[in-house]
Amino acid sequence: MFGGGGGGGRKPLDYEELNENVKKVQYAVRGELYLRASELQKEGKKIIFTNVGNPHALGQKPLTFPRQVVALCQAPFLLDDPNVGLIFPADAIARAKHYLAMAPGGLGAYSDSRGIPGIRKEVAEFIERRDGYPSDPELIYLTDGASKGVMQMLNTIIRNERDGILVPVPQYPLYSAAISLFGGSLVPYYLEEEANWGLDFVNLRQTVASARSKGITVRAMVIINPGNPTGQCLSEGNIKELLKFCFHENLVLLADEVYQQNIYQDERPFISARKVLFDMGPPMSREVQLVSFHTVSKGYWGECGQRGGYFEMTNLPPKTVDEIYKVASIALSPNVPGQIFMGLMVNPPKPGDISYLKFSAESKSILESLRRRARLMTDGFNSCRNVVCNFTEGAMYSFPQIRLPPKAIDAAKRAGKAADVFYCLKLLEATGISTVPGSGFGQKEGVFHLRTTILPAEEDMPAIMTSFKKFNDTFMDQYDGYSRM
Secondary structure (H helix, E strand, O other), X not given: OOOOOOOOOOOOOOHHHOOHHHHHOOOHHHOHHHHHHHHHHHOOOOOEEOOOOOHHHHOXXXXXXXXXXXXXXXXXXXXXXXOHHHHOOHHHHHHHHXXXXXXXXXXXXXXXXXXXXXXXXXXXXXXHHHHOOOOOHHHEEEEOHHHHHHHHHHHHXXXXXOEEEEEEEOOXXXXXXXXXXXXXEEEEEEOEHHHOOEOOHHHHHHHXXXXXXXOOEEEEEEEEOOOOOOOOOOOHHHHHHHHHHHHHHOOEEEEEOOOOOOEOOOOOOOOOHHHHHHHHOOOHHHHOOEEEEEEOOOOOOOOHHHOOEEEEEEOOOHHHHHHHHHHHHHOOOOOHHHHHHHHHHHOOOOOOOOOHHHHHHXXXXXXXXXXXXXXXXXXXXXXXXXXXXXXXXXXXEEOOEEOOOHHHXXXXXXXXXXXXHHHHHHHHHHHOEEOEEHHHOOOOOOOOEEEEEOOOOHHHHHHHHHHHHHHHHHHHHHHHOOOOO
8 A cells, every 4th residue: 555645635646736937938939929829820810920930930941051961861772773873962971971970870870979079179169260369179068959058057047946046028938937937036137129139238237236136146147149030239448348347246247149150230240258357358358257159050051940049158257058968968979960050050062062052052041031021120120119129139039029009008908918918919919920028028017019030932922011011000000099091
């Protein structure tokens, strides 16, 4: 007879008995709007899922060369076929053999828990070319997408509920969700919409002082550059200030740089936090603890489903790196095809390679189209009544402010919804456009936004913006009581 059971009591996995941290997690990108959109889709309504940065789901074609290489790695018997050279270019065949030599058991075998050493070396060489400073492959860990790396580091940093993590608001909800899950405290610092989502360092210092006065130990600061959901690119000067701030306040800087290929203007090219830190020289370049994240899911690759990512650690003590390795070992191995995609992203075809011209043309076509779509969407939103939108300088999103009339806010309250959720649900029902309300990312009190990706096909964009404008006009007529001539 087992003790303590019985049929009447609560069971360990009944909702009331779950880990409270799990119940606290909120993740708006796959929240109420997404669930409603999925229901409508099942009922036969055409849904345009702009809620998540998922390029291939919205029609972006995969780059040919990496898919050829991974196809050969997945089916290595093709390499023995005498006709393989008729279907696959010689450089793809050579590269597949290169990766298979690094993975003796093939793609079906576990790799080192930190990732395949040869691919980590390719990542280190990419970082050195990008930043002009050597990188150590032993301090680079490959992960299942950047998200896994972010969660690994937050889990390492957060000790209890009094440990605070500074996160930009509006923020990508991975951060708030993971901080809740690991039992830490989110310390929001607000980006200034009127200053193109810039940083206000006076406000930042006040935020840290206020958190400390409440007994919170602020231990790390997150930056997302280019911004998600806000789309701004940080200048070198901004990053210098941030690094000085982390140095003086003794904070780890977590640099989410997954959109570094997605730049749609020429004034502020991407510059990594690591490069700026090393340019500043000692003592800061030896003291500031920095972890940088990258992925194959964004850029012109958009390979979200492959789950390839890495993080690089700068100025972390060897004992800490050993502890991070130990925890990474629990999962045995990052997925091997994702690692190969990462190797291909950081070491793409070079001028003179057979596949170079095709690869270069495909990459350029995607980036140029995204640049045009960023402009189309920003201009479209800014032509709408009671809508204002900063230009998407980088990343994959527009984050327009919707100036909701008091009557709409009252109607939302009566419906038991946040005002921006109410607006986004009405937009979804009327047009099939699935967005994420700004409240899912955080925003100032009484200010409302929505986030949409700029990823729908370029030829569909004018119709989508026309549909949005028509809905917005009808909504504002209903709740605003006047119409703009």
